Amino acid sequence: MLDDSLLYLRLGFHHIADLAGYDHILFVAALTIPFTRRDWKRLAVLVTAFTVGHSITLALATLRLVQVPSALVEALIPATIVATAALSWRTGSPGHEHEPVSVGRYLMATAFGLIHGLGFSTYLRSLLGNxxxxxxxxxxxxxxLEVGQLLILAIVVGIGALLVPRVLSRRVWVITLVSATGGLALLLLSQRLTALG
Incomplete structure (x- = not known):
């Protein structure tokens, strides 16, 4: 029983941290980019919202209580990354760095978590078998998944702490990373929409 639990724990970690399935890494990075170590409370709110969302649909879809075509979910995931990158651009802009997290943004992170949970469930269902x-x-x-997500978050915030402001201004850091994550997500979205059509 314990061995099985450890196996699934490792599988969850590897699924979110797998560079081959980089869409979830991009999402957590896009969510994290504009925040610093001092903003840990604001970041904790957003990460908790995302966690709540994906935990709900991961459970419902794995138990087959909710079923959504996987091709649609795979197209929606990069759309959530593009939207999150756009919001991170605004959050990191001058004058907005330390604004409180709005209820709307909390709800958005929860909704995006629901979509990502459907994506996680497809993988988990394939593992569970009988x-x-x-x-x-x-x-x-x-x-x-949560351990992997926290690791990604720590890496992004840690690299930001090393580079800002010694090497890059905070604004350049945010613009560079948001542009990279948003651009990769747009490319992924285009590929997945083509596959849908």
């Missing part, structure tokens, strides 16, 4: 109980694998997988 497992008798889904509760422990689902919980362990979700914990693994």
């Amino acid at each position: 497992e008798e109980s889904l509760v422990l694998p689902l919980l362990a997988f979700n914990v693994g």
